[in-house]
Each structure stands twice: as C-alpha cells, then as structure tokens.
Amino acid sequence: AQSVTQLDSQVPVFExxxxxxxxxxxxSVSVYLFWYVQYPNQGLQLLLKYLSGSTxxxxxxxxxxxxxxxxxxxxxxxxxxxxxxxxxxFCAVSFAGGTSYGKLTFGxxxxxxVHP
Amino acid sequence: xxGVTQTPKFQVLKTGQSMTLQCAQDMxxxxxxxxxxxxxxxLRLIHYSVGAGITDQGEVPNGYNVSRSTTEDFPLRLxxxxxxxxxxxxxxxxxxxxxxxxxxxxxxxxxSWLTVV
Numbered sequence: 001a002q003s004v005t006q007l008d009s010q011v012p013v014f015e016x017x018x019x020x021x022x023x024x025x026x027x028s029v030s031v032y033l034f035w036y037v038q039y040p041n042q043g044l045q046l047l048l049k050y051l052s053g054s055t056x057x058x059x060x061x062x063x064x065x066x067x068x069x070x071x072x073x074x075x076x077x078x079x080x081x082x083x084x085x086x087x088x089x090f091c092a093v094s095f096a097g098g099t100s101y102g103k104l105t106f107g108x109x110x111x112x113x114v115h116p
Numbered sequence: 117x118x119g120v121t122q123t124p125k126f127q128v129l130k131t132g133q134s135m136t137l138q139c140a141q142d143m144x145x146x147x148x149x150x151x152x153x154x155x156x157x158x159l160r161l162i163h164y165s166v167g168a169g170i171t172d173q174g175e176v177p178n179g180y181n182v183s184r185s186t187t188e189d190f191p192l193r194l195x196x197x198x199x200x201x202x203x204x205x206x207x208x209x210x211x212x213x214x215x216x217x218x219x220x221x222x223x224x225x226x227x228s229w230l231t232v233v
Contacts, residue, residue, distance in 0.1 A: 009156070032216060036224075043226040044159075044206065051216045090158055102147045102210045102222055103174070106158035 002027035002093050006107035014115050015083055021076040021110045023091030030096035033074040034104065035065055038088045047089075050074060061085070086114045119143070122207050122225035129197045129232045137192040137228050139207030145223075147210045148190040152176065152203040153227075159206060165190055197232045204229050 007022040025031060033050040048059025055067040065076045074091060091107040094100055123138045139148065149164035151174075161174030165184040179201055181193040190209075194201060207225040
C-alpha cells in the first residue's frame with residue numbers, strides 16, 4: 001500500500017515571497033502524483049499532476065512541482081505568492097497500473113496562509 | 117457543464133437517523149468514488165465503483181453502503197448515523213480506472229457537509 005506525508009501542516013508566508021510545500025510518498029510500485037488545492041468551504045481543484053516523462057511539472061496559477069524518484073518526493077513550489085493563494089493544499093498518489101488510477105491516497109494537507 | 121453534482125450541500129442528522137448523499141455525473145464516466153475529509157487526515161476513500169453494478173470497499177467503509185445501478189449515479193447511504201461520521205464528503209469520477217489516458221481526468225464534486233448530533 002502507498003502512503004503520503006505532507007511534512008508541514010501549516011505554512012505562513014508573506015505576499016510575493018517564494019513558497020515550497022513538501023510532500024513525500026511511500027510506494028513499492030510506480031505511482032501517479034497529484035496536487036490539489038481547496039479554498040475555504042469549496043471543493044478540490046487540480047493544480048498539477050505527474051504521470052510520466054519530465055520530472056518538472058507546471059500547473060495552474062504559477063505553481064510547479066518536481067518529481068524526485070530517488071527521494072520519493074513531489075514538492076510544490078511557487079516563486080511569488082499572492083493573498084489569493086491562501087488555501088489548503090493536498091498531495092495525492094495513485095498506483096500506476098491495474099484499475100487503481102482513481103483510487104487516490106491523500107496526504108494530511110498543508111494550510112498555506114499568505115500575509116500582506 | 118454540470119460535471120459531478122453532489123446533494124445536499126449541507127445536512128444535520130441526529131444520531132441513529134439514516135440518509136443518502138447523492139452523487140451524479142453527466143460525463144458517462146465508468147469510475148466513481150466517495151471520500152470523506154476530516155481535519156488533519158486529508159481525504160480517505162470510503163467506497164468506489166468501476167462501473168454499473170460493481171462496487172468495492174475503500175479504506176474506511178464501515179457505516180456506509182453504496183450501490184451503482186446506473187452509470188450516472190453513485191449514492192452513499194448512512195444507515196444509522198453516528199457522530200464519528202460528521203465530516204465533509206466528496207464524490208469523484210473519471211472516465212476510466214485504467215490510467216491517465218488522454219482526457220482521463222479525475223473530477224471532484226463540491227462536497228457535502230454532514231453534521232451528526
């Protein structure tokens with residue numbers, strides 16, 4: 001079975017500063033990796049996903065993530081955050097094979113708070 | 117442009133009551149699933165379905181029943197609600213469970229906030 005650990009439960013940052021939200025996963029087989037964002041009292045929105053190929057993945061709203069297979073990590077980064085980026089961010093994985101694509105295992109979530 | 121529709125959005129139940137959370141998708145997706153979200157625990161898979169008539173348990177199935185009589189609908193039933201089932205519930209769907217082939221995006225509903233008192 002796979003597992004996902006988001007290393008920071010809360011990340012405070014000032015507006016226009018860079019941010020990194022950390023995600024590590026554990027799996028004995030190949031996985032697909034996802035980052036979702038959830039704004040207060042709303043549903044989940046896909047930021048980006050790694051399926052295969054280039055390890056640097058660019059997503060929406062200026063976010064990017066890098067897949068590091070040797071360190072089993074998929075950290076999310078943004079070079080300059082805005083107040084509107086304040087939200088909870090979830091890292092998720094699914095097995096790369098069989099009928100497991102939609103069976104996501106989520107991390108605990110990281111609350112990003114951007115201060116003016 | 118409906119996507120994945122969940123109803124109700126908010127519900128308060130008394131302990132022991134039963135209810136059904138509805139999930140419908142209009143994209144002819146084979147794969148549908150239910151998650152619950154609890155603070156500090158992320159989202160956890162309750163039940164899933166790879167097609168009409170086929171369902172299976174996820175990580176936290178106890179206290180919940182599902183059925184999939186049509187491709188479009190995947191209701192989640194709480195037979196006897198308990199305070200531990202207070203949570204936010206998300207339904208998700210994708211065209212297939214076989215992998216990220218072209219266009220096989222996983223879509224989430226807007227969530228259903230359930231409080232059991």
